[in-house]
Structures are given as C-alpha cells and as structure tokens.
Amino acid sequence: MPSTIYTPAKLKPGTLRITPIGGLGEIGRNMTTFEIDGKILIVDCGVLFPEEHQPGVDLILPDFTPIKDRLQDIIGVVLTHGHEDHIGAVPYLLKLRPDIPLIGSTLTLALIEAKLKEHRIVPYTLTVAEGDLERMGPFDLEFIAVNHSIPDALAVCITTKAGTVLHTGDFKMDQLPLDERITDLRAFARIGETGLDLFMSDSTNADVPGFTPNERDIGPVLESVIARSPRRVIVASFSSHVHRVQQVLDAAYANDRKVVLMGRSMVRNMGIAADLGYLKVPKDVLIDAKKAVNLPDNKLVYMSTGSQGEPMAVLSRMANQEHQIVIGKGDTIILASSLIPGNENGVYRMINGLMKLGANVVHKGNAKVHVSGHAAAGELLYCYNILKPKNVLPVHGEQRHLVANANLAIQTGVPEENTFVAEDGTVFDLKDGYVHQVGQLDLGFVYVDGSSVGEITEADLKDRRILSEEGFISIFVAVDKQTGKVLVGPEIQARGFAEDEAVFDAVVPQVIKALEDAAKNGTRDNVALQQVVRRTVGRWVNTQHRRKPMIVPVVIEA
Amino acid sequence: MPSTIYTPAKLKPGTLRITPIGGLGEIGRNMTTFEIDGKILIVDCGVLFPEEHQPGVDLILPDFTPIKDRLQDIIGVVLTHGHEDHIGAVPYLLKLRPDIPLIGSTLTLALIEAKLKEHRIVPYTLTVAEGDLERMGPFDLEFIAVNHSIPDALAVCITTKAGTVLHTGDFKMDQLPLDERITDLRAFARIGETGLDLFMSDSTNADVPGFTPNERDIGPVLESVIARSPRRVIVASFSSHVHRVQQVLDAAYANDRKVVLMGRSMVRNMGIAADLGYLKVPKDVLIDAKKAVNLPDNKLVYMSTGSQGEPMAVLSRMANQEHQIVIGKGDTIILASSLIPGNENGVYRMINGLMKLGANVVHKGNAKVHVSGHAAAGELLYCYNILKPKNVLPVHGEQRHLVANANLAIQTGVPEENTFVAEDGTVFDLKDGYVHQVGQLDLGFVYVDGSSVGEITEADLKDRRILSEEGFISIFVAVDKQTGKVLVGPEIQARGFAEDEAVFDAVVPQVIKALEDAAKNGTRDNVALQQVVRRTVGRWVNTQHRRKPMIVPVVIEA
Incomplete structure (x- = not known):
C-alpha cells in the first residue's frame, strides 16, 4: 500500500515540524523528530523486532535518512523510558554522532548507559525527573510522571513559540501502582487548561475496551501459586519489569523461598534497579544459582527470561531438556507476561x-x-477529556491501534479533521493551533543482521x-x-529440496543436451547459457x- | 522429548487394541485405529497444517506405518465429519488401497467424494445417520448426532466383545443450534447406564472455562453490522461453515442485499450443502460475481475465504490491492472466524x-x-457426568489441551490411573473394563510437498x-x-546474504591460497578440499x- 510520497516545503521560521520516523504502523522502533528554527529535538529512538516474514533479521531500526545530514542540528534525544522499542536504536544513532545529548530519567539513562557500554560509547546525558523544566534551544520541556511496566517513565510536554505538544511515551493509568507513582493527571489538567495544540499518545491498547487492571492484583495470585507449589517454581517475565520481579521476590519471601535470577539481561537490569533503589530486595532472598542446588526444591523460585518462547532463552531450553535444570512432575512454571502476537506457536x-x-504451567490464560503496561480505551478517554487537545496524532501502534485511538479522540469531541492517522515519515507542521500534513517521506526498514x-x-x-x-x-x-562443449559438470547441489541427490541423475543429461543445442545454435553468452540451464532444470x-x-x-x- | 519406544506384544484374541495415530499433541491429522480379532477399524484420517518451523510444507499426514502391512485387514474408515483435519488424508490412504470403505454421514461423504474426485478416486461408501446401528465384522457401531461447526457431524460408539468405546469426533453442546440438531445427550445417558469402558473426547477447548456461546447469537450481530454498513460488506469465514454462511445469507436477505460467494472451496462446499439441503438459500439472494458489478455497493455482500490471512486467498489479495475488488472507505470487512494460533501476524x-x-474491520476482538465449534470445559463436565466412563483418553489436542481434558475427567471422579494423557503411537489394550498402555510406536511426520x-x-x-x-x-x-592448482573459480554465488556480490572479492584470494596450501601439503581428496573451502569462507x-x-x-x- 504505497502512500503518495511528497517532499515538504522548506520549514518556515516559527513553525514546528513534527515527523514520526518510526512507531506508526508497527509496535516498535518509536522515534519522532521535532524541528523549529533550525534545531531538532528527538523523542525516543527504539528498535523493532522482526516478524516471520523478515527471517534472520536481528533488529529493525528507524530509517535515519531525514536526520543524516542534520546531525549537528540535533540538540538532544528525550528517552521516555527504558524499553528496547524506545532506546534500542540509540547506539546506532550515536555511531553517527556520539555527542548527541540523551535526556531521561535516572533508570532510563542507567539502562541505556549499560547498553552503550557494550558498544563502547560513553554518552552525554542529562538526568531529569517528573516536574522538571528544561530549556533546550527553542524547546521548553516539561517532564511528567507516567505509569508503565517499567519504573521511572516520563511523558514530555514540548512548548515552542509555534505551540504546545504533549507526547505520552508509553503509559497506563494504574491508580494503585506498586511505587505509588501514578500518571500525573493534575499536570495533564493544567496543560489542558493552558491549551494543548497537539496530543501524541500511546495507541497499543486503544482497541481494548475498559481499563487495564492494577499491577497490584497480581501479587496475591503469585503468592498463592507459589504457596501451593510442591516443588520448584520458575517465573518468566520481561527482564526490565522491575515491579513484576518485585512481586515475585515478595511472594517468594512470604513463602520462605529463595530466588535465583536467571538470564543475562535479567541479572543486569535487576542489578541496576536494585542499586538505584527501584527494586527493594527483601533480606537474603536472592541467592546464587550455585548455592541453589543445596536447597530443597520447595524452597526455590527461579526468575527467568524467555516468556516469549525464544528458542535460546532459559525456559525454552528447559522445555527442550537442554538446560541443567531438569523439569519434572511437581515443578510449576509461571509465565507472568503477555503473549506478543506472532509468538503463539513458539510459546505453546x-x-x-x-x-x-510433568510441569504445571500457569499463564495469563x-x-x-x-496485566498490560498500556492504557486501554477507558483510560485514554480520561486523557482526552482532561486534556481537550486541539489536534491528535496517535502514535505507537499498528494501523488498527492508531485508528482505534483516533476514534476515541473523535468520540470525546476532537474534530475528525484534526485527528491524524499517519504513518512513518508523515510530516506535519504546527502553528497557531493548526496542524497540517505537509509531506510524506519515503522511509524504509533498516535491517541489522x-x-x-x-x-x-x-x-x-x-x-x-x-x-x-x-x-x-x-x-x-x-x-x-570455443566449441561450447561441456567440460566440467553439470555439478548439482541442493539443500532443503531432497536429501537423496540421486534424484538429479535424471536431469543431468537434459542439461547437457540443452547446453549443446544452445551451442549449436551459436549461443555463447554466459547469461544466456545460464538461462538455458535455469529453464531446463525449472521445467x-x-x-x-x-x-x-x-x-x-x-x-x-x- | 523422546518417549520410550517399545513394541506391544502380539494382540490376544478378544482384546481390543486402540492406537491413536494422529491428533494427540497437535490439532490436526486425527486418526485412530481399533483392532480386534485380526480386523481393523479406523476413525478419521485427517491432515495437519504446518507451522512456521516446517517451512514450505503443504500438508502433514499421519504416519501410516502401523497399518501399511495390514491394509487388507481394514474393514472401514469412519469419518466423524467433513473437516480437513478429519478427512484430508483419506486420498493418501486410498492410494494404498482404493477399496477401503468410507463410512460417514451424507454431508461428510459428499465432501470427501468431491475431494477424491480431484485425486480421480471413486470410493466405496456407506452412508449412515444418527441412530443408525451397523455391524462391521467384530465391531458394532452406533452413530450419534453431535453438534459442531459443520453440519451432520457424528460421534461413534464402538462395541466389541472386549468392551465399549465412545469417540466423540469434534463436538460442542450448543443447545440452540440453527438446525436444531443437538449433541444427543440422551444417547450418552443410555451408553453411560449400560457402562462405558473408554471415552475418547475432543480436547480443543478443554482449557477454556465455561461454555461455548450459541451460534445463534451471531446472526443478529451480523445483521446489524450489515444494516449499518454504508457500502460493500465482505464476510470471511471457513469454507465449510454452512451455518455461518446460512446466517450471512439470512442477514443479507433481511437487508435487501445480494450475496456473491468467492473462493473455489467456498463455492464448491456451499454448492454441495445447498444441493443436499443443509444450506437453505433465500430466494434470489445468491448472484454471480459478474452480475454484482451492476449493483450498487450497498446492495452487496461478498462471502469469502481467507479469514486466516492466507496470502493467496481473496481477502489478503484485497488488502494488498492485488484483487479486482478495490477496497475503500465505507467498505466493511467481517472476519467471522477464530484466529488460529500462529496466524496472528498474517491476520493482523x-x-x-x-x-x-479505509475499510472498517469487524472481528471477534x-x-x-x-463462536468456537468445540466444547468448552463446562460442556465436557456434562459429558463426563452423564457418561461416567471407566477410562478416559482425551484426543484432538496439544499436550496442554489433553492435560486440561484429563483434569476435567479426574474432577468428575474418574480415577487418575484410568485417565490417559497419551501421544501419537501410544498403544492401549482394552479388556473387561481395564485399559492398559502396552506400547509406544515411533511415528513421524509425513510431509507432503x-x-x-x-x-x-x-x-x-x-x-x-x-x-x-x-x-x-x-x-x-x-x-x-595433478598439481592441485586452481583451474576455474572460485566462483561464488550467494542468495539471502547480500545483494552486492563485490563483497566476496575479499575472500577469493583467501580461498585460492588455502587450496594451494592444502595442495602443497599433499591434500588431493575432494571432500577434504571442500572442507578447506568451507572453513576459509566460514571463518x-x-x-x-x-x-x-x-x-x-x-x-x-x-
């Protein structure tokens, strides 16, 4: 479905240009650029994970083409939170210009710094917290607490002389979060009263009716599952879900069990979270895998990655009996995670x-x-009503999510013509409360392999x-x-076709004959002869x- | 997870041997053999559709090894209903012995006959209906009406001198089905009172709590969606779901719209269903695709296949703008189907x-x-309680479904030791009310490509x-x-690696040097030299x- 590609006119002074580079039409590689008076601010710079029609690809990056020749004009990258789909492409951006400042919360910056260390990059950083105001060139930034499935997430309100934009990052509206840090609706109310020109919000769950349940509801379930488990418990979750891990640690502690963290990213992230005080480890609850073997099975909880059935992760290796922990009758596995579409076959x-x-497997089903980390339709309606934005640009979602989010906006009274369902590379200009689409860039997928x-x-x-x-x-x-006579071969190799290569005995004389016939007719050109071979074997x-x-x-x- | 393979002892006279050949550990290729006194009865003979780790495979068949040398002893194949996962492998079985009798209901046999016609096989058939009793050698068969997502489905009760087995085929317990043909619980009650030695039942939805809603609930939804649609409506469903198509025809008729059937299997199956009276076509509601172009868009409903995102089906081609019907704003698409796990990415x-x-897409979400075609946990509990079987062997499901079904049996009082979670090739003997596992055959996947x-x-x-x-x-x-000197090449070809073949310029001299070094060291053997090349290029x-x-x-x- 190719869109009409057209280049925007030169940006006029005093107008704000907004270009989502990634994250529209996909869940992942979130990135938006904001430009005014020659300066560019970026919000998020994440990766997208490939689907099965992109085999062998490790990661997919946003297409940096629109900023490649403008690197010196970038005044900073705001990272709303520490998930891969928001920070994962930062190393690739910093390879283009290493001193672009990164702006984010304490945990977000700690996670990106750990990642950059693997790439041997020490970034320039500016740590911010909810309530902070920062002036970055022509951009006045206000950071607002939002609740998500990772601590310390921030929305950012960007004020320029052209108008005000609120970008939520990823968020939900859990009213009883574990860390008591709720999405700051008071700030939303204030921004709404001052006048919001453009609202860009997380669309992931816009097509889910109602409200995302509270994270806090999970704790008692975990605790009772662990209490009833006769043997080991293995919990799998995302490696950055600090509050989920917190609940597992607490439930294990309440049941007098020790916890072993498994998987490189789990160990690293929880180390960072504990050091910074986001994860509160009950006394002596964490132990080393080596010490765990000395404890009885019913005193152990393993906290691991691999909830999406990733073949190389701990849990899949246990299922395939390729791990030192041998699963057996009485073991309980808890998949404390969503099932990301496309992973069903692997997970099942x-x-x-x-x-x-022989294991008992407990999962969302x-x-x-x-519970999800994203606001459902009911929560988004609260946001629209308290903000009353003049214009709406849903972000972070596939087409179906963006459309659902736009429809929520329209239902709360945002005029349909001010509600934009866009795609990566759609260019918008904002001035005096008016938003117009002014261009459509031709952006591609950048594959890392x-x-x-x-x-x-x-x-x-x-x-x-x-x-x-x-x-x-x-x-x-x-x-x-000279003669066109076959000197060597045909030597036939096949893979993924048939194991028995004797199958090709039948076609060898056909190839020789076809080549000799071609030679008799005067064909000497390699490409033409290759066509002869292709046709003969193909037929x-x-x-x-x-x-x-x-x-x-x-x-x-x- | 290899099971211990062991061959069963020779079958004693008067003992019934039951071997599920397919359908245990997978949703598909359902097939079970029953043997007593030298005669074999088969129930179902279906295909399995490949998952993404079986790329390029068209179909997967049950492994016929256990019956390959016993073809003359087969007295018939009971086909419980006309779905591919129950009849799709029949052509491959009949290629081994074309005169094996097929036993099934009118619609089931009509569907398999149409399929066999494409393979140029005219089968021997025995048409049966609910309530029919048939003696086939040592097997007394009673056919029992069951309700499913295709009309005319049958359960079969197999009585031999060794005991009685009830095999449900696929079923649910819709109490208000469109055709008023409910699953015959009175027959189940009677069999339970007489004494049921082994119950083999559909496990597909055993892990779904509660009850499958009534098919009849869908009609009004379809009708109101169609009524509200400003332009064309395109409904996608499985091509054998006669009652779903019936509801679409009725809803279109009520809204004064005409229906065009699209897709080869849809046209064929609905032709058969209408001819046999299973589909009741309202007067003049069906029209030809060619005539449809003369009608206004708001007078049309297209009924198509492709609900699973199959790339070559009508609906995907519309989405990709590769179909003569050009989808636009105002068109409504209804996916009146389940989302089969593994198809999510394609469907989304x-x-x-x-x-x-610009289309409005209405789906289960x-x-x-x-609604599903399979009994949920609540319905299965009714069955266990009315049947009170001595032994239970859940069939038709992945491990998670079989375990869930077994747990339901145990909850209703079936002793755990009489509840068997088995796999393809597990061999059971039944005599005097006792069931024992007596073997485990080593069966594989038979791929059709x-x-x-x-x-x-x-x-x-x-x-x-x-x-x-x-x-x-x-x-x-x-x-x-003689010399080991490189005469021709190295000629390097690559696909799926990099488009620019200049990338290999760097490795060519390395390959030549490695080969010449090997030659100097006296290596002349082809296989060894190939290893040298592999290592050089690999490194x-x-x-x-x-x-x-x-x-x-x-x-x-x-």
Whole structure:
C-alpha cells in the first residue's frame, strides 16, 4: 500500500515540524523528530523486532535518512523510558554522532548507559525527573510522571513559540501502582487548561475496551501459586519489569523461598534497579544459582527470561531438556507476561513441552499473572477529556491501534479533521493551533543482521523466504569457450529440496543436451547459457516434483 | 522429548487394541485405529497444517506405518465429519488401497467424494445417520448426532466383545443450534447406564472455562453490522461453515442485499450443502460475481475465504490491492472466524492493510461475530457426568489441551490411573473394563510437498530454516588433478546474504591460497578440499560479518 510520497516545503521560521520516523504502523522502533528554527529535538529512538516474514533479521531500526545530514542540528534525544522499542536504536544513532545529548530519567539513562557500554560509547546525558523544566534551544520541556511496566517513565510536554505538544511515551493509568507513582493527571489538567495544540499518545491498547487492571492484583495470585507449589517454581517475565520481579521476590519471601535470577539481561537490569533503589530486595532472598542446588526444591523460585518462547532463552531450553535444570512432575512454571502476537506457536510449543515433562504451567490464560503496561480505551478517554487537545496524532501502534485511538479522540469531541492517522515519515507542521500534513517521506526498514546495518535488502529477504519454502538447486557447468562443449559438470547441489541427490541423475543429461543445442545454435553468452540451464532444470522440477525451488545456475567458459 | 519406544506384544484374541495415530499433541491429522480379532477399524484420517518451523510444507499426514502391512485387514474408515483435519488424508490412504470403505454421514461423504474426485478416486461408501446401528465384522457401531461447526457431524460408539468405546469426533453442546440438531445427550445417558469402558473426547477447548456461546447469537450481530454498513460488506469465514454462511445469507436477505460467494472451496462446499439441503438459500439472494458489478455497493455482500490471512486467498489479495475488488472507505470487512494460533501476524497484517485502505474491520476482538465449534470445559463436565466412563483418553489436542481434558475427567471422579494423557503411537489394550498402555510406536511426520509424499525429511526442514535465517554462499572451484592448482573459480554465488556480490572479492584470494596450501601439503581428496573451502569462507564470514550462512563448497578435479 504505497502512500503518495511528497517532499515538504522548506520549514518556515516559527513553525514546528513534527515527523514520526518510526512507531506508526508497527509496535516498535518509536522515534519522532521535532524541528523549529533550525534545531531538532528527538523523542525516543527504539528498535523493532522482526516478524516471520523478515527471517534472520536481528533488529529493525528507524530509517535515519531525514536526520543524516542534520546531525549537528540535533540538540538532544528525550528517552521516555527504558524499553528496547524506545532506546534500542540509540547506539546506532550515536555511531553517527556520539555527542548527541540523551535526556531521561535516572533508570532510563542507567539502562541505556549499560547498553552503550557494550558498544563502547560513553554518552552525554542529562538526568531529569517528573516536574522538571528544561530549556533546550527553542524547546521548553516539561517532564511528567507516567505509569508503565517499567519504573521511572516520563511523558514530555514540548512548548515552542509555534505551540504546545504533549507526547505520552508509553503509559497506563494504574491508580494503585506498586511505587505509588501514578500518571500525573493534575499536570495533564493544567496543560489542558493552558491549551494543548497537539496530543501524541500511546495507541497499543486503544482497541481494548475498559481499563487495564492494577499491577497490584497480581501479587496475591503469585503468592498463592507459589504457596501451593510442591516443588520448584520458575517465573518468566520481561527482564526490565522491575515491579513484576518485585512481586515475585515478595511472594517468594512470604513463602520462605529463595530466588535465583536467571538470564543475562535479567541479572543486569535487576542489578541496576536494585542499586538505584527501584527494586527493594527483601533480606537474603536472592541467592546464587550455585548455592541453589543445596536447597530443597520447595524452597526455590527461579526468575527467568524467555516468556516469549525464544528458542535460546532459559525456559525454552528447559522445555527442550537442554538446560541443567531438569523439569519434572511437581515443578510449576509461571509465565507472568503477555503473549506478543506472532509468538503463539513458539510459546505453546514451549508450554506443551514443559507440560509433557510433568510441569504445571500457569499463564495469563488460566490465572491472573499478568496485566498490560498500556492504557486501554477507558483510560485514554480520561486523557482526552482532561486534556481537550486541539489536534491528535496517535502514535505507537499498528494501523488498527492508531485508528482505534483516533476514534476515541473523535468520540470525546476532537474534530475528525484534526485527528491524524499517519504513518512513518508523515510530516506535519504546527502553528497557531493548526496542524497540517505537509509531506510524506519515503522511509524504509533498516535491517541489522550480524554486524551489518542496512545491508540486508527486501530482495535478500524475498530470497530467504523462497529458500525457506522451497530450498535451492545450484548447477555448475564449465563449457569450452570455443566449441561450447561441456567440460566440467553439470555439478548439482541442493539443500532443503531432497536429501537423496540421486534424484538429479535424471536431469543431468537434459542439461547437457540443452547446453549443446544452445551451442549449436551459436549461443555463447554466459547469461544466456545460464538461462538455458535455469529453464531446463525449472521445467524438470516443476513437472516431476510440482515444486519451485530457487535455481542457481553458474556457467563458466574455460 | 523422546518417549520410550517399545513394541506391544502380539494382540490376544478378544482384546481390543486402540492406537491413536494422529491428533494427540497437535490439532490436526486425527486418526485412530481399533483392532480386534485380526480386523481393523479406523476413525478419521485427517491432515495437519504446518507451522512456521516446517517451512514450505503443504500438508502433514499421519504416519501410516502401523497399518501399511495390514491394509487388507481394514474393514472401514469412519469419518466423524467433513473437516480437513478429519478427512484430508483419506486420498493418501486410498492410494494404498482404493477399496477401503468410507463410512460417514451424507454431508461428510459428499465432501470427501468431491475431494477424491480431484485425486480421480471413486470410493466405496456407506452412508449412515444418527441412530443408525451397523455391524462391521467384530465391531458394532452406533452413530450419534453431535453438534459442531459443520453440519451432520457424528460421534461413534464402538462395541466389541472386549468392551465399549465412545469417540466423540469434534463436538460442542450448543443447545440452540440453527438446525436444531443437538449433541444427543440422551444417547450418552443410555451408553453411560449400560457402562462405558473408554471415552475418547475432543480436547480443543478443554482449557477454556465455561461454555461455548450459541451460534445463534451471531446472526443478529451480523445483521446489524450489515444494516449499518454504508457500502460493500465482505464476510470471511471457513469454507465449510454452512451455518455461518446460512446466517450471512439470512442477514443479507433481511437487508435487501445480494450475496456473491468467492473462493473455489467456498463455492464448491456451499454448492454441495445447498444441493443436499443443509444450506437453505433465500430466494434470489445468491448472484454471480459478474452480475454484482451492476449493483450498487450497498446492495452487496461478498462471502469469502481467507479469514486466516492466507496470502493467496481473496481477502489478503484485497488488502494488498492485488484483487479486482478495490477496497475503500465505507467498505466493511467481517472476519467471522477464530484466529488460529500462529496466524496472528498474517491476520493482523491483513487487518492493518484493509484499514489503511479505509475499510472498517469487524472481528471477534471487537464484535460477537464468531463462536468456537468445540466444547468448552463446562460442556465436557456434562459429558463426563452423564457418561461416567471407566477410562478416559482425551484426543484432538496439544499436550496442554489433553492435560486440561484429563483434569476435567479426574474432577468428575474418574480415577487418575484410568485417565490417559497419551501421544501419537501410544498403544492401549482394552479388556473387561481395564485399559492398559502396552506400547509406544515411533511415528513421524509425513510431509507432503508438491507431488512428493514423505520425501521431505527433518534434515531438509532444518536446511530450510538455516537458509531462511541466513541464506547461503556456494563456492565452486575446479582444481588440477595433478598439481592441485586452481583451474576455474572460485566462483561464488550467494542468495539471502547480500545483494552486492563485490563483497566476496575479499575472500577469493583467501580461498585460492588455502587450496594451494592444502595442495602443497599433499591434500588431493575432494571432500577434504571442500572442507578447506568451507572453513576459509566460514571463518571470513563470521569475522567480517558476524553471520553464519550455509556454506556449500564444490571442489572438482579436472
């Protein structure tokens, strides 16, 4: 569905230009640029995780094209919170210009600094907290507490001479959060009364009716599941979900069990959270994996990653009996996490595997062991009504989420023509309370694969999909430069097609004959001869096997 | 998780041997064999659809190994209903012995006959209906009406001198079905009173609490969605869901709209259902696609397949703007179907695409436009209580479903030791009310790919997965037989790795040097030289690119 691409006119002084670079049309790689009077402010810079039609890709980055030639004009990157889809692309941005200042809360900056350390980058940072006001060139920033599935998340209100924009980052409106840090509706009310020109809000759960339940409801469930478990308990969750881990630590402590943290990111993140005081570890509850073997099974809780069925994570390896912890009857597994769409097969395969080993598997489907981190429709309605924004640009969501969020805005009285369902690269200008779409950039997916960034193309992915569906057949032939006679080969190799290579005995004489016929007709050109081989093998494989493997002919003249 | 494989002892006369060949540990390829006194009865013979870790596979069949040498002893195949996961493998079984009788209801046999016609097989059939009693050799069969998401489904009660087994097929207990044909609980009561030795029941929804809502609840929702739609309505559903299509026809008729059936299987199945009286087409409501173009958009309903986001189906092609029907603002799409796990990404991609074109998309998530075809936990409890079976073998489900179903049996008082969570190939003997596991066969997945059946191996699939993740690099070299000098090549080809082949310029001299060094050290063996090439290219690609593509070296001596 290609949109009409058009370049915006040159930005006039005193007008604010807003360009979502990522996060619209996808859950991930969130990034927006704000530009006024020659200066650019960025909000978030995250990664997107690939789907199954993007095989082998490690990460997907926002397309930095619009800012590549403007690096010196960037005055800072506001990071709303520490999740990968908001901070994961920062190392790739800082590789372009390492001294771009990063602005965020204590925990957010600690998490990005740990990540940057792996890339050997020491960033320039500015720590902010809720209530803080910062002037960054033409941008006046106010930071506002929001509640999310990671502590210390912030919304940012950006005021310029062109108008005021409120960007929520990710948030929900839990009224009884564990850390008592609620989304600051008073601040929203004040901004609404002053007049909000543009509201950009998290759309993830806009199509979920009602309200996200309280995180606090999960604690008692965890505690009772652990209390009833005859043997070990293994809890899997996201490695940055400090409050979820807090509840597991508390439930374990209440049941006189010790907790072992498992998985590199879990150990690292909880170390940071505990050091900074976000995670309050009950006395002596955490122990080392090595010491755990000396304790009885019913005194142990393992806290691990791998809730999405990731094949290399601890939990999948347990399900496949490839981990030193051997799951058996009486063990209880708790998946205290959402099931991210697309991961179902992997997660259910893991659950089936764990159950086959005798474990009891507790998950969102059969117990209240997870709540979402995002505001549902009911919560968003509160926001629209207290803010009464002049214009609305839903962010952070697939098309279905953006449309649902826009419809909520319209229902609360925002005029339909002021409600924008946009996509990555849509360019908006704001001035005097009016927002207009002024351009549509042609932005792509930037694939990270191994050490390569942006080298893997859509054509490579298409090749991979064909290879995965059908495998390939390669045919090598060397022909005499003068006579066209076949000197070496055809040497046929195939993978993913059939194990028995004797299957190709039938086509070898056909290839030789086709090449010799072509030679007789005067064809000497390599490319043309390769076409002859491709056609011959293609026809044979289609007729004999009703299959369409990739055919890779190589004809060399010697 | 390999189970202990052991061969059962020879079957004693007068004992009934029950072997689930497929459908345990998976939703699909349902098939069970019953053997007594040298005669074999089969219940169902379905296919399984592949998951993403089985790329390129068209279908998966049950492993016929246990019956391959016993074909003449098979006295018939009972087909409980006409869904692919119960009848889809029949053509492959009949290719082994075409005159195996097929036993089923009118609609079931009509659907399998249509399928067999494509394979040019005319089967021997025995039509049965609810209440019918048939003696087939040592098996006394009673057929019992059950309600499901396709009309004319039957459970079968198998009585032999060894005892009585009730196999439900797929079912639910809708108490207000459209065709007023309810699951016959009176028959269940009678069988329970006589004494049921083994109950084999559908586990699909055993982990869903409560009761499946009534199909009848959907009609008014469909009708009101259609009434409110300003333009065309496109409804997608499974092509065999006669009652769902019935409700769409009725809702269209009530709204003075015409219906166009789209998709080959939809047209074929509804033709059969209408001919046999299962689908009651309101007067003149069906029209041809060609005539539809002459009607205003708000007088049309399209009834199509493709609810699972299948890329080649009508609906995905509409979303991708590859269909003659161009979706636009005001069009309404109704997905009157479940979202089968694993299809989420594809379905959401399709929904996002349709919404981006301006369509309103109504689905299970935002309106009551679908109910399941399978009994939930509450319904299964009714069955256990009215039947009071001595032994229970849950079928038709993944491990998590089988375990949930077994737990329901245990909760109603079936002793835990008489409740069997088994897998494909587990062999049970029944005699005098006692069921024992007597063996575990080693059964595999039989993959259909193009015209090949059982030729694609797990190794091929592993190759395909590697190819899809990483692509491949093939290197062809011809070396002099005498000197080991490189005569031709290295000629490098890659797919799914990088588009720019200049990337390999760096490794070519390394390959030549490695081969010449090997030659100097006296290595002449092809396989050893191929290893040299593989190692050289592998090391280079790992160091330079941090990637692990499949490396396919070919070294030829000339």
